[in-house]
Every structure is written in structure tokens, then in C-alpha cells.
Amino acid sequence: MGKLKIIVSTTSLFCTRIEWALKLKGLEYELTVEDWDKGKSELLLKSNPVHKKVPVLLDDGVAVAESKVILEYIDEKWKGGDLYPLLPQDPYERAQARFWAQFADDKCVFGTWGAACHADALEKEKAVESTLESFGYLEKQIKGKKFFAGDKIGYLDLVVGWIPHWLGVIEETGGIKILDAESFPSLHEWAQNFIKIPLIKECVPPRDMLVNYSTTLLSYLRSSAPNKP
Amino acid sequence: MGKLKIIVSTTSLFCTRIEWALKLKGLEYELTVEDWDKGKSELLLKSNPVHKKVPVLLDDGVAVAESKVILEYIDEKWKGGDLYPLLPQDPYERAQARFWAQFADDKCVFGTWGAACHADALEKEKAVESTLESFGYLEKQIKGKKFFAGDKIGYLDLVVGWIPHWLGVIEETGGIKILDAESFPSLHEWAQNFIKIPLIKECVPPRDMLVNYSTTLLSYLRSSAPNKP
Missing domain, CATH: 1.20.1050.10 (Glutathione S-transferase Yfyf (Class Pi); Chain A, domain 2)
Structure with a gap:
């Protein structure tokens, strides 16, 4: 599996929640930081062509956008065993x-x-x-x-x-x-x-x-x- | 278990999706239809005090509001066996x-x-x-x-x-x-x-x-x- 990447901007409150989730799960990730002074990156436009917004999670060839959707994805993909659950079970x-x-x-x-x-x-x-x-x-x-x-x-x-x-x-x-x-x-x-x-x-x-x-x-x-x- | 109820209004497109989900699952339900001419019902105001909107699913003493949240609730509460899955597994x-x-x-x-x-x-x-x-x-x-x-x-x-x-x-x-x-x-x-x-x-x-x-x-x-x- 390739390393997880998150396309973020440094100040976005919607991005920080994704970092927290990955850390709670004990998953390693790299940040790809958008520089708004240079306009939106090719990677962002390609990975989230609909909304063109951060955060986007890049996981082994697929891109997941919208922060609450990403949180659920993380919780569902990495679940069970010692992995930290984000959502309750009930x-x-x-x-x-x-x-x-x-x-x-x-x-x-x-x-x-x-x-x-x-x-x-x-x-x-x-x-x-x-x-x-x-x-x-x-x-x-x-x-x-x-x-x-x-x-x-x-x-x-x-x-x-x-x-x-x-x-x-x-x-x-x-x-x-x-x-x-x-x-x-x-x-x-x-x-x-x-x-x-x-x-x-x-x-x-x-x-x-x-x-x-x-x-x-x-x-x-x-x-x-x-x-x- | 008490019978499922949905608080609906006849014309709300957000309500119809809940009925479809319950029918696909093979679950019986009753409709409690809001009459806007009389104002919002006590039951609606009590069951969804935050948004005061239909649909609300009443399931054995608990109330679930917001149509996409209700769909996920239905899919998670009644899952496995012969029950129709609404969301994919992956x-x-x-x-x-x-x-x-x-x-x-x-x-x-x-x-x-x-x-x-x-x-x-x-x-x-x-x-x-x-x-x-x-x-x-x-x-x-x-x-x-x-x-x-x-x-x-x-x-x-x-x-x-x-x-x-x-x-x-x-x-x-x-x-x-x-x-x-x-x-x-x-x-x-x-x-x-x-x-x-x-x-x-x-x-x-x-x-x-x-x-x-x-x-x-x-x-x-x-x-x-x-x-x-």
C-alpha cells in the first residue's frame, strides 16, 4: 500500500479533523499543502474536480473528498482489532x-x-x-x-x-x-x-x-x- | 418492538426516500402526516426540536431526524441476513x-x-x-x-x-x-x-x-x- 496523503491548506479547520482521525487510528500520512498564492494545484483539481476544495484523502489510487465523508471512510476502512473506533457501534x-x-x-x-x-x-x-x-x-x-x-x-x-x-x-x-x-x-x-x-x-x-x-x-x-x- | 412511525408531509421529497428504504427492508411502518394548515404538530416539535422538520423516524422510543441520517440508521439497524442493503459494503x-x-x-x-x-x-x-x-x-x-x-x-x-x-x-x-x-x-x-x-x-x-x-x-x-x- 502506498502512503496515505492528505491535500490540505494549513489553516483549514476541515483538514485538521482528518489529521486527528489518522493519528487516532495510528496511520502514517503525508501532507500535501496547498499554496493559495499560487492558485489551486493540479493535484487538487484532479482529485476533487467537483468542489475543488481541501481536504482530500489520497489512498492508494483513490481520492475521497468532503471532510465528514473522509472521517467515515477512515473509520470503515481501518476498523476492528486494535484500531481506534471513531463512531460508536450502536x-x-x-x-x-x-x-x-x-x-x-x-x-x-x-x-x-x-x-x-x-x-x-x-x-x-x-x-x-x-x-x-x-x-x-x-x-x-x-x-x-x-x-x-x-x-x-x-x-x-x-x-x-x-x-x-x-x-x-x-x-x-x-x-x-x-x-x-x-x-x-x-x-x-x-x-x-x-x-x-x-x-x-x-x-x-x-x-x-x-x-x-x-x-x-x-x-x-x-x-x-x-x-x- | 413498537411499530415504526415516520412523521411526514405528503409532498416532501425528503420523506418519500424513507418510505422507500423501509419498504426495501421489508419493514412495516405507519405514517403520521403533518397538516401544515394547522401548524407543526406537538409530536414533530417534540421529536425534532432542533430543526422542526420532517421526516422524523420514531423507532421504539427514539427519534431520528434528517433524511440521510435516517437512511443510514435504517441500513445499520436492520442489516445482515435477508435484509436489503442500502449502502454498498466497500x-x-x-x-x-x-x-x-x-x-x-x-x-x-x-x-x-x-x-x-x-x-x-x-x-x-x-x-x-x-x-x-x-x-x-x-x-x-x-x-x-x-x-x-x-x-x-x-x-x-x-x-x-x-x-x-x-x-x-x-x-x-x-x-x-x-x-x-x-x-x-x-x-x-x-x-x-x-x-x-x-x-x-x-x-x-x-x-x-x-x-x-x-x-x-x-x-x-x-x-x-x-x-x-
């Missing part, structure tokens, strides 16, 4: 993990970026309120547990694993506050613990790189917004 | 089915409704072109095969199974043309064959009901569009 628990993963990506990732992006104060406030409501659901899910999956890191922990290192950066650069310890004590505690785990921490990009990226992205998004004031 | 084929299912929902379902919804001719043309491109990907996926999964109906066939009975209705009521036999010969042939299968056909609502629903929905969406002319 069908209902699996359904719950998938439901909340989709919810977290749709409402929390894009909700947070949306709120950070707004220049208009009233629109921003509305977007923050809506995003706080979404984070409230995550708070209920983690309450009383060490990880979303229970006692061990699982699929949903990886999907929401951007919160500890990315959320503070978006809050700072976007002029919003989402995750305060009083409103979301369990989620806050989970975030503090999750990022301390060596396997998790070692895949996280330096904070100043995220701050630079977020500042540039928000500036671009605000200047190209269709309804900018 | 991890890469499973990943491909999930990738295209998400693509088809994001780009083809919402692309078609979006194109039908536009009142402005230029915007409508652009939206149709983009949707045609998305359908082009489905055409490539089905080319040379009887079903998306190969020789038997599978998960992806169920997810794109709205095309034979719903697409013509949206085209007619929305003043667009997407699926002509010359541009998409394989997809067109698949659609013609799929809807003839008795198990598939028996879950499909009468055409005039879909026409009424689509006419009302498009009229509502056009009148509430933020950028209407």
Missing part, C-alpha cells in the same frame, strides 16, 4: 453523532463566520444571538460527559474540535463573543481539556497564522458582501 | 455514495428550486446553467449502469429518487427545463425505469398534489425574496 448513537456533526458544521462553523463577517451592528447582533442558540445545543450534548462520544474522543469531538483553537481567533478578529465560560461551562471545559491532549495539540497551526488568515478572510468577505452598507 | 464505494448524495441534495434539489424561484430572466438563466452543470455530474455517475448502486436500487438511487416524479413538476411550475433526454440520456432512462418499479411508484403522491404544492410554494418564495424586482 445505530442510534451513530445517527446522533452524524446529526450533531452536520448541525455543528452548518450552524456553528458557518454561524460563527457569518456573525464575525457582518459589519452592520444590528445584523451582527442577530447573527450572534442565533449562533449562541446553536452553541447552546452543543452545551447540552457535552454536559456531564468528558467527550461528546463519552469517555474517549470520537467522531463528533473531531468535527467540533475547531472550537478550542479557532473560535477565539474568529471572536477576536470578528469582534464577537460566543464561548464564555459562564454561559457554556461544559463546552468551555471540554474545549480546555481537548486542546491539551498531545495528539490533538500537535496538529493545530500556530495562533498568529490563524489570526492573519482570519483577518484577511473577514476583510475580503466584508468588502465583497452583496448587501454591504 | 468503504470507498460507501464514501462515493455519501459524497454524491450530499452533492445531489445541495446542488440538484436546491439548485432546481432556486432556478424555478427566480423571477428575473438573467438570474434564472444563470441558475439553470449552474443546475444543468450539477445534473451533468449525475449523468456521468449513472452512465452505463442500471442503478446508481449498480444492478440493484441503493442509497443514492433513493436520495435522487425525487427526480422522476418531482423534477417535471418543478420544471412546469417554475418555467425551466433541466432534464431533457438528449442532454442527459442515461439519467433520463434511469428516471423512466426507476418510477415504474411498483415499490417505488406506490409511495409517490399524485401529480396534481405536487403541482398545487409547487405553485403555492414558488409564489410564496417569489413574493418573499429579499431582492425581488
Whole structure:
């Protein structure tokens, strides 16, 4: 078998979850890092011609795109024995993990970026309120547990694993506050613990790189917004 | 075990795929039909408090929401033996089915409704072109095969199974043309064959009901569009 490769960009929160999954499985991999200054690579365009987005997992001649699809692929291809399971075994628990993963990506990732992006104060406030409501659901899910999956890191922990290192950066650069310890004590505690785990921490990009990226992205998004004031 | 129930609305294309899955598995179920004129039912609000949307599968005390999550739940809970498999066994084929299912929902379902919804001719043309491109990907996926999964109906066939009975209705009521036999010969042939299968056909609502629903929905969406002319 050829070595696993992941096509990534350094700052993409959707890429980090794939690295974590491969590390939990004990699989070796190489990173092929996209350099956006040079445009999208031939390899990326060939491997994910539909969406042309990172991450893409290259596994012995096949390419798998879309981060949650990749996580399931990894869990299904490398399963059993000593291999770390990402999703729970019970069908209902699996359904719950998938439901909340989709919810977290749709409402929390894009909700947070949306709120950070707004220049208009009233629109921003509305977007923050809506995003706080979404984070409230995550708070209920983690309450009383060490990880979303229970006692061990699982699929949903990886999907929401951007919160500890990315959320503070978006809050700072976007002029919003989402995750305060009083409103979301369990989620806050989970975030503090999750990022301390060596396997998790070692895949996280330096904070100043995220701050630079977020500042540039928000500036671009605000200047190209269709309804900018 | 209590009898399976699905909370549905008669015209929702996301609900029909669940009925098909249960029938393929040979499972009995009851429908609990929402009546939108009376507002959302207590049962729906209790069973899917996050999205408050149909379909929801009620299985012996637990509720599963989001149609693609429900399909996977059904396939994982009732598997093995004589039970009909919805997803393929191979991890890469499973990943491909999930990738295209998400693509088809994001780009083809919402692309078609979006194109039908536009009142402005230029915007409508652009939206149709983009949707045609998305359908082009489905055409490539089905080319040379009887079903998306190969020789038997599978998960992806169920997810794109709205095309034979719903697409013509949206085209007619929305003043667009997407699926002509010359541009998409394989997809067109698949659609013609799929809807003839008795198990598939028996879950499909009468055409005039879909026409009424689509006419009302498009009229509502056009009148509430933020950028209407």
C-alpha cells in the first residue's frame, strides 16, 4: 500500500479533523499543502474536480473528498482489532453523532463566520444571538460527559474540535463573543481539556497564522458582501 | 418492538426516500402526516426540536431526524441476513455514495428550486446553467449502469429518487427545463425505469398534489425574496 496523503491548506479547520482521525487510528500520512498564492494545484483539481476544495484523502489510487465523508471512510476502512473506533457501534448513537456533526458544521462553523463577517451592528447582533442558540445545543450534548462520544474522543469531538483553537481567533478578529465560560461551562471545559491532549495539540497551526488568515478572510468577505452598507 | 412511525408531509421529497428504504427492508411502518394548515404538530416539535422538520423516524422510543441520517440508521439497524442493503459494503464505494448524495441534495434539489424561484430572466438563466452543470455530474455517475448502486436500487438511487416524479413538476411550475433526454440520456432512462418499479411508484403522491404544492410554494418564495424586482 502506498502512503496515505492528505491535500490540505494549513489553516483549514476541515483538514485538521482528518489529521486527528489518522493519528487516532495510528496511520502514517503525508501532507500535501496547498499554496493559495499560487492558485489551486493540479493535484487538487484532479482529485476533487467537483468542489475543488481541501481536504482530500489520497489512498492508494483513490481520492475521497468532503471532510465528514473522509472521517467515515477512515473509520470503515481501518476498523476492528486494535484500531481506534471513531463512531460508536450502536445505530442510534451513530445517527446522533452524524446529526450533531452536520448541525455543528452548518450552524456553528458557518454561524460563527457569518456573525464575525457582518459589519452592520444590528445584523451582527442577530447573527450572534442565533449562533449562541446553536452553541447552546452543543452545551447540552457535552454536559456531564468528558467527550461528546463519552469517555474517549470520537467522531463528533473531531468535527467540533475547531472550537478550542479557532473560535477565539474568529471572536477576536470578528469582534464577537460566543464561548464564555459562564454561559457554556461544559463546552468551555471540554474545549480546555481537548486542546491539551498531545495528539490533538500537535496538529493545530500556530495562533498568529490563524489570526492573519482570519483577518484577511473577514476583510475580503466584508468588502465583497452583496448587501454591504 | 413498537411499530415504526415516520412523521411526514405528503409532498416532501425528503420523506418519500424513507418510505422507500423501509419498504426495501421489508419493514412495516405507519405514517403520521403533518397538516401544515394547522401548524407543526406537538409530536414533530417534540421529536425534532432542533430543526422542526420532517421526516422524523420514531423507532421504539427514539427519534431520528434528517433524511440521510435516517437512511443510514435504517441500513445499520436492520442489516445482515435477508435484509436489503442500502449502502454498498466497500468503504470507498460507501464514501462515493455519501459524497454524491450530499452533492445531489445541495446542488440538484436546491439548485432546481432556486432556478424555478427566480423571477428575473438573467438570474434564472444563470441558475439553470449552474443546475444543468450539477445534473451533468449525475449523468456521468449513472452512465452505463442500471442503478446508481449498480444492478440493484441503493442509497443514492433513493436520495435522487425525487427526480422522476418531482423534477417535471418543478420544471412546469417554475418555467425551466433541466432534464431533457438528449442532454442527459442515461439519467433520463434511469428516471423512466426507476418510477415504474411498483415499490417505488406506490409511495409517490399524485401529480396534481405536487403541482398545487409547487405553485403555492414558488409564489410564496417569489413574493418573499429579499431582492425581488
